Amino acid sequence: MADAGRKLSLAAWAWVLFAGLATFELVAHPVILEAIPDDASWEEASAFVRAQFEPGDRIVAAPPWIDPIVRKELGDLTPLRIAALADGAGVGRVWELGIRGATTRADIPAQERDFDGIRVRIWPVESPLLVYDFVANIEDARVELETEEGPRTCPWTRGRPAPGGLERGPMRPEERFVCDAKRPWLWVGPTVLADLELQPRRCIWQHPAGPTAVRTIFSDVPLGTRLIVRGGVDYQVARQRAHAPVTLRVWIDDAIAAEWDHHDGDGWSGFEIDTSARDGSLATVRFETTAPDPFARLFCFAASSQRELRGD
Amino acid sequence: MTDARTLTRWDHAIGAALCLGYVAVLLYTAPDLAMSRDESFYAHAAKNIAGWLQEALTDPALALRQDHVDQAWRYNWEHPALMKLTFAWSWLAQERFGLFPIDSLAFRLPGMLSAGLLLWLIYGWGASVMARSGAMFSALAFATMPRVFYHSHLDCFDVPIAFFSTLTAYAYWRALRDRRWVLVLGLVFGLALSTKHNSWMLPGIFLIHFAWLRVDEARAGVDRRTPMTWLASMLVIGPLVFIGTWPWLWRDTWNRIAAYVSFHLRHVHYTYEFLGVSYFEPPLPMSVPFVMTLFTVSLVVLGLALAGVLSCRAELRVPWRVRPGDSTTRRTDVLWLGCLVAPLLAIALPSSPIFGGTKHWITAYPFLALFAGRGLLAVTERAELGPWMGRRAAAPAFAAFCLLPGLVQTAHSHPFALSHYMPIAGGVPGAADLGMNRQFWGFTTGSLTDWLVEQLPNGGSVWLCDTTAGAWAMLQADDAVPRNIRAARSMSEADFALVHHEQHFAEVDYQAWVAYGTTQPVHVLLYDGVPIISVYENPNRYERGSPD
DSSP: OGGGGSOOOHHHHHHHHHHHHHHHHHHHHHHHHHTSOOHHHHHHHHHHHHHHOOTTEEEEEESGGGHHHHHHHHGGGOOHHHHTOSSSTTOOEEEEEEOTTOOSOOSOOSEEEEETTEEEEEEEOOOOEEEEETTTTGGGSEEEEEETTEEEEEOEEEOOOOOOOTTSOSOOOSEEEESOTTSTTOEEEEEEEEOTTSOEEEEEEEOOOSSSOEEEEEEEEEOOSEEEEEEEEOHHHHTTTOSOOEEEEEEETTEEEEEEEEOTTSOSEEEEEEOGGGTTOEEEEEEEEEOSSOTTOOEEEEEEEEEOOOOO | OOSOOOOOHHHHHHHHHHHHHHHHHHHHHGGGSOOOHHHHHHHHHHHHHHHHHHHHHHOHHHHTSHHHHHHHHSTTTTSOSHHHHHHHHHHHHHHHHOOSSSHHHHHHHHHHHHHHHHHHHHHHHHHHHSOHHHHHHHHHHHHTOHHHHHHTTSSSSHHHHHHHHHHHHHHHHHHTTOTHHHHHHHHHHHHHHTTOGGGGGHHHHHHHHHHHHHHHHHHHTOSSOOOOHHHHHHHHHHHHHHHHTOGGGSSSHHHHHHHHHHHHHTOOOOOEEETTEEESSSOOOTTHHHHHHHHHSOHHHHHHHHHHHHHTTTTTSOGGGSOTTSOOSOOHHHHHHHHHHHHHHHHHSTTSOOOOSGGGGGGGHHHHHHHHHHHHHHHHHHHTHHHHHTOTTHHHHHHHHHHHHHHHHHHHHTTOGGGOOOGGGTHHHHHHHHTOOOOOTTGGGGGGHHHHHHHOTTOEEEEOTTSOHHHHHHHHHTTSSOTTEEEOSSGGGOSEEEEEOOGGGHHHHHHHHHHHTOSOOSEEEEETTEEEEEEEEOTTTTTTTOOO
């Protein structure tokens, strides 16, 4: 043991370094595992949210990759409209279930609780009042395809849904308006689009037929102070930025209210129409899509009439 | 580094023990892994080929008819024949003798054997040029790389090409000093060509190494320089073996070879998530193979490999920086470094198709392991650990300690290895935070079978997402799931729909929401708290009269 006090050579220090690396990997492993919330923690955190949940609340996950776990626990409180938000209208509070210190917001929450690694936080948010959701009411609409012989009604039909799968685009639902059985993409109905950022957007599929219009008409729509319209093309084709723009025209009681060109690469985007002059009245609202070339125009839009909440 | 030491019987006994021990572990753990997408394609191809082999044995003339050859070999024509032939022979043995308890093992055994033989080769080549302890460390360091361990189970070509590439490099190295190996080199290069196209880069690596040697010799004034017969052997015998083992090429040879080459040069791009971005088209960031190696190989092994490279920097010097006559070896380190770096650079090139999985540069890892062995020896020998520690077993203990992280992580990675990341990445959840690829190939469905069987005691149907029908059929053949739980063609027909979580599979998640009218999965398969598969239940399954 007389050698034990010898000065360490450079190589011996290298030995210490490698032993340190091995020690780091061996120690870090259980530390990483220890930080993973267990089932009981998820159940407790979910029970806490469930007990205070109110209609209009939105539940989000941080980091986003835990979203499937959060939806497994609280998905019954997360309808499609909220999970695949087209815009923020109608959301009164935001719940966040977060792990690993991740968060979706920088501001101070109204409430915060920790459940053994799961941090539950809540924020009240100001958002416009949702007066009418066009996607939710699509079944009550009338759909037409403009043809050489004039407009042809597309019937609401129960048919075979899409099988699903990667690169198959948004799900074709079982119930939808079918405009042309020979062109299986020429239907109108509610679905969820994966936008250019792969985010879910609940919307009305309205693939243009070409230069002639596909038209969806909503009657007796209660108007608010504004009409918000958002739209996008499925990410698979939008990212190619290679296809013709889609034109969406909005008519309110037979007067054109807006015309909007959506280009690939724009992502989920849109516009708003000022309806404050007609706030509280009923109107017929018509959405028309066209494109110079209908190839791969997997277009989907969402719209709602909203009323700004004004503080006193 | 010793230029070459003759291996003893003892060395081969150690190599054989490594080989057999590894194969035994692979056989034991393989049933935990459902077949991956690619495996299911190769198993299908192997069955076709097995039928043709049987015909060739009973009626060779019939088997050699163009239409019979094409019928057997057309499926999966884009990959050469060698491993598919071994899978086919193994399958025939299973059919005839029932050698394996489950069918999937019959297809997988040849790949496992190549993994075992690769350990033997790493040990053998290592022991030829360095102390046995370093060689042993190299072999074990390779065996305990989590992703190597996973790929070693499969009826795929990745570990076999790692074996044949390393064997070709070894044969080339031997052929530089021993003419008898020149013919062997041509043969094994042919086998490498007949395994996978990674082999195409080998002559280029050898030519650079050989140029290095020749300049050394020229500067030293050596009269009798190392002959170039090895190249002739590779260029003549190699293609002959390649074509000879692949009946698909026996007719319309040039067109079919051109189609094969073109397929891989213009390969489809596999969408790959790296640091939060899903890449659909090239170029992938050049850092991908290097960061993925950092995140999936034990840090201490990487550190030792770096130390190994640094320890032989004198041997790695370019010829004009070496005094004439000083270098009399085969420059083994230069060869190893070339074999280590070339596969990584090939993937890093902006012009390369998108290949994100570590399997695409797995041919580099035997050489990474060999350098790690060199690094271990450099550290332990120079540190004089014995006197300092006061223990004679200090060096072996240190080696074992350095292997321990890889061993622990490999054990922990099973059966989710493609989702596994080392602690330097923060483990599996840390990699999820960083936005690293979660998985591919759909094999993780194998970890759901118990849950599905429990939910569907009287049978039913499952929409399989990224798992192929062939992989599901193999799970049924292996009795992992009963045959009355069938693969559904569409979500709406299924009792349950699976979604394998990868960033670009988000659209499939949304499809399930619409199909079933809910965003709530009934089950989420987790690995270290990270979602791997979400399972959605069809709300109409009872109305549709599901047998359950």
